[in-house]
Amino acid sequence: MRFLLAFLLASSSLFAQNVALSEDFSGTTFPPPGWSEVRLQANNGWKRQASTQRAWHEDFTGGTTENYLISPPLDLSNFTQAYFHFEGETNFATYLANHPNSVGDGVSNIEITTDGGVNWTTLWTDTSQTSGDTYGPTLDLSAYAGMTNVQVAFYFYGTYAQEWWVDNAIVDDVPVPVLATATNPSNGHPYFLLGQSDFNTAQAMALSLGGNLASVSDSSENNWIKSTFGNFGGTTHELMIGLTDRVQEGVFEWISGEAFSYANWAAGEPNNNGNEDYVKITSNGQWNDFNDAGGAYGVVEISQPMLSSTPLLAGQLATITVNGLRTDSTVVFVFSTQGAGPTNTPYGVMNVDPDMISPVFPSMNGQFNFSTYIPSFLSGATLYGQAVQFNADSTTDLSDPMANPIQ
Numbered sequence: 001m002r003f004l005l006a007f008l009l010a011s012s013s014l015f016a017q018n019v020a021l022s023e024d025f026s027g028t029t030f031p032p033p034g035w036s037e038v039r040l041q042a043n044n045g046w047k048r049q050a051s052t053q054r055a056w057h058e059d060f061t062g063g064t065t066e067n068y069l070i071s072p073p074l075d076l077s078n079f080t081q082a083y084f085h086f087e088g089e090t091n092f093a094t095y096l097a098n099h100p101n102s103v104g105d106g107v108s109n110i111e112i113t114t115d116g117g118v119n120w121t122t123l124w125t126d127t128s129q130t131s132g133d134t135y136g137p138t139l140d141l142s143a144y145a146g147m148t149n150v151q152v153a154f155y156f157y158g159t160y161a162q163e164w165w166v167d168n169a170i171v172d173d174v175p176v177p178v179l180a181t182a183t184n185p186s187n188g189h190p191y192f193l194l195g196q197s198d199f200n201t202a203q204a205m206a207l208s209l210g211g212n213l214a215s216v217s218d219s220s221e222n223n224w225i226k227s228t229f230g231n232f233g234g235t236t237h238e239l240m241i242g243l244t245d246r247v248q249e250g251v252f253e254w255i256s257g258e259a260f261s262y263a264n265w266a267a268g269e270p271n272n273n274g275n276e277d278y279v280k281i282t283s284n285g286q287w288n289d290f291n292d293a294g295g296a297y298g299v300v301e302i303s304q305p306m307l308s309s310t311p312l313l314a315g316q317l318a319t320i321t322v323n324g325l326r327t328d329s330t331v332v333f334v335f336s337t338q339g340a341g342p343t344n345t346p347y348g349v350m351n352v353d354p355d356m357i358s359p360v361f362p363s364m365n366g367q368f369n370f371s372t373y374i375p376s377f378l379s380g381a382t383l384y385g386q387a388v389q390f391n392a393d394s395t396t397d398l399s400d401p402m403a404n405p406i407q
């Protein structure tokens, strides 16, 4: 059975992620445009620390200080779920009121309002035990999805107080944010830096982006990842890669399935100290196995294009998406309802029995998608498909074949 897919609409976007707020405090204006500060007690206040490019509330010994650093009003009306991510560091933790050895009355909160600051709800409070603690929590704002005029704030209170740095305040609709993206010129692969999370959360996000946590196959790739993402935002980050020995202790495997050969362990590592089954690139580029309970910055690598579709319903529109495309490539799709192939085509041996080859589309920013009408007479058939990426260096990459039922 032959049919033509009608290419009704082609569009591209870098992420499926919707972002309502993204502030890295790299601009010299403070508070940043749209942000505001409310000083309930006149003493001291929020400022920007230029050396670390973060928002900063110093400790203060001259009395009581109480200040809100407040985001612009956020429109979450198109969100069905929402999350607030930020990064923080606490100094003088014993001045927090809830510290077990507290010597102060300090409070550091994340608070939220929907009425311009008349009423605030506390979402998170700083429970740091140790000075110099860094953390990267994700707070579920899904109760506020669908609303407008949502504002989040960093609230600081204290007398002889703690010191607090905050950075990378993001409101989006994914449980771990994408902080940065870059393409490695030596292999053409797109990479993404994720916010802090455990391994499984980061890998789930990697899959949704069309890739895996990164597989590092040589020193060139290791050095590129370290130099590209290791100092993101002006602060040093250790980077979680896709290597784990959680299946069998001491047997490390790439989560992508690539063969494990290259390694760059630091002296004495991996030591499985306690139980360490995940791996991060440390500040000098060498690797350490670690326990992911505290979260880490994951690095995602997209090694080949991935083809997917929304549910295929006869007589309705469906959206077909290719993720993981190089920015220098063009792409074609081959489709069939006749079988899985293999078949020789002008584009190589395809795992479809082709009766339709799409026009050549440019790939843009790693992802390409289009909508197509599924004729009603195809109900019960299977749509076989595969994408071919043509790279500027004359190489080609085939996506995994798709075989999706038409309902």
Ligand SMILES: [Ca+2]
Pocket: 024, 025, 026, 052, 053, 054, 167, 168, 233, 234
């Ligand atoms: Ca920053």
Ligand SMILES: [Ca+2]
Pocket: 214, 215, 216, 217, 221, 301
């Ligand atoms: Ca790789």
Ligand SMILES: [Ca+2]
Pocket: 245, 246, 249, 250, 272, 275, 276, 277, 278, 289
């Ligand atoms: Ca281990």
Ligand SMILES: [Ca+2]
Pocket: 269, 270, 271, 272, 273, 276, 288, 289, 290
């Ligand atoms: Ca270790």
